[in-house]
Amino acid sequence: MGARILVVDDSTLVTDAFEILFRAAGYDVTTAGTVAEAVGHGRASSIDIMLLDLSLPDGDGLEVLEMLEANGRLPRATLAMTGHDDPKIRQRCLDAGCADVLLKPLPIGEILRHIERHLA
């Protein structure tokens, strides 16, 4: 199995699409739809890349990072995903420890390039 990716988004349409994409690209994929679920997966196994949506039904996506850090289980790299091209949101994500902020939606070629770059 390839590197392990955790996709966190409250829409199963999005997580399903990413699951198919990353599996096809040879990665090991897990998905989560809430902060609690994402923290659960992060604690249970080590994650290489976490793709993190910011608005989740049970809280702010960045809380996942905070909780995983408290448990010493931070992924190698977290890429925040947002639909808003807002410099303030971007800075908030970087301050919280995200390695990058991706503007949704991104062409799959670019998503895969970002993942490869952060795994290198």
Place this chain on the structure above:
Amino acid sequence: MTTMSHKVDHADTAQRLKSLELQAKEAQTTIEELNARDALKTQFLSNISHDLRTPLAAIITHAEVLRDGMLGDLNEKQRESVTGIVSGGQQLLDMIDEILTYVRGAGDQLTLTRTEFSMIELVDQVRMLNQALAAKKKLTIERLNGDDLPPVYADRDKLKHVLGNLIGNAIKFTPEGGRIWIRMSRYAQDADQLVVEVGDTGRGIAAENHELVFQEFAQVDASPSRPHHGTGLGLAIARKLVELHEGTIWVESELGKGSRFFFRIPLNPARG
């Protein structure tokens, strides 16, 4: 008799005043109701645009996975068909993004993030992004000058959006084989202002429609059979973004003689 008539006048005036006050109050209530409805409509547009974006993004991702052969090889016809899904989805997504930008502008939620950058590089970047679309109609897009201009202190992304909308419109409304150009200069009456012109050899706009084209949802040809479809927001957004820069936008055009869209912004406004 005189006193009596005075009394009647006084009573009459008081009654009129009361009636006017009542009317003013009613008008105020109507304005408040309309504002509240307008805010609701704006919120609705914002929510629906956001909610449309998510499933559409998922459709595009699935189609891209198929198109790129990640789930197995496709024959040429299958690939063409899936490519159509991707580009149609992309076009819809662009329209939704346009609506979202408009809604944020209408709600005064747009702010500027100024940096210093080269306008020539930005123009060339937007030109490159539109090259493929222009080539399909055998149109040329040239930047005629600008190499001697100093950098501008403005919001790069928002001016990219303005240029994208102006060049996109020029491509849309210029018949095959035409020319599109971008010219930049310092404003003749104030050298601290930059004027950018996007011109085309398209069908032109009649004088009575010069203001209309900058109004939201306005299309000079709004009939269902019109040849060019879109949100009708592109130029309204361009105007909003230029005005955020304390600039102005206008068009000079005649039917059948092409159009020249201009915007003027301060080159280097006081840094806050």
